[in-house]
Amino acid sequence: MSATSILNTINQMQSNTNQLNFQQNQKNVGSSSIDQNAFMQLLMAQLKYQDPTNPMDNNQFLTQQAQMSQVEQLGNLTNVMQSTSTLTQASNLVGKTVDVKGSDGNVITGTIQNAQISNNSVGIQINGQIYTPAQISKIYSN
DSSP states (O other), X not given: OOHHHHHXXXXXXXHHHHHHHHHHHHHTTTOOOOOHHHHHHHHHHHHHTSOTTSOOOHHHHHHHHHHHHHHHHHHHHHHHHHHHHHHHHHHTTTTOEEEEEOXXXXXXXXXXXXXXXXXXXXXXXXXXXXXXXXXEEEEOOO
């Protein structure tokens, strides 16, 4: 195989990869998220199909890894902020009487005793049991 045909093959693979990425991006319109696995798969494909006469620069590789790390940390920060916001909303309900739908489907009426975060999810305590804010079906005005 000549160098020209190898380069043509590589260019065709890159074109196919770009087309697949474009199609995937069209499915995710409005969503700018990419998880770490998808990033690593994309990076491995990029390394696998790179031009052997012009390999990826180490600095470029490290820059991409650092950017992915930053994106991941921003995602974690967003999750923490969302949990904090939900906890704040739940803590505003402490002392209120509510109806919650239990895991068995029964509606339980009780007063919210406290709000807490456990395992990155917000919980409210009613009659000694922990429920999620999503299980609240009615809030009574006290």
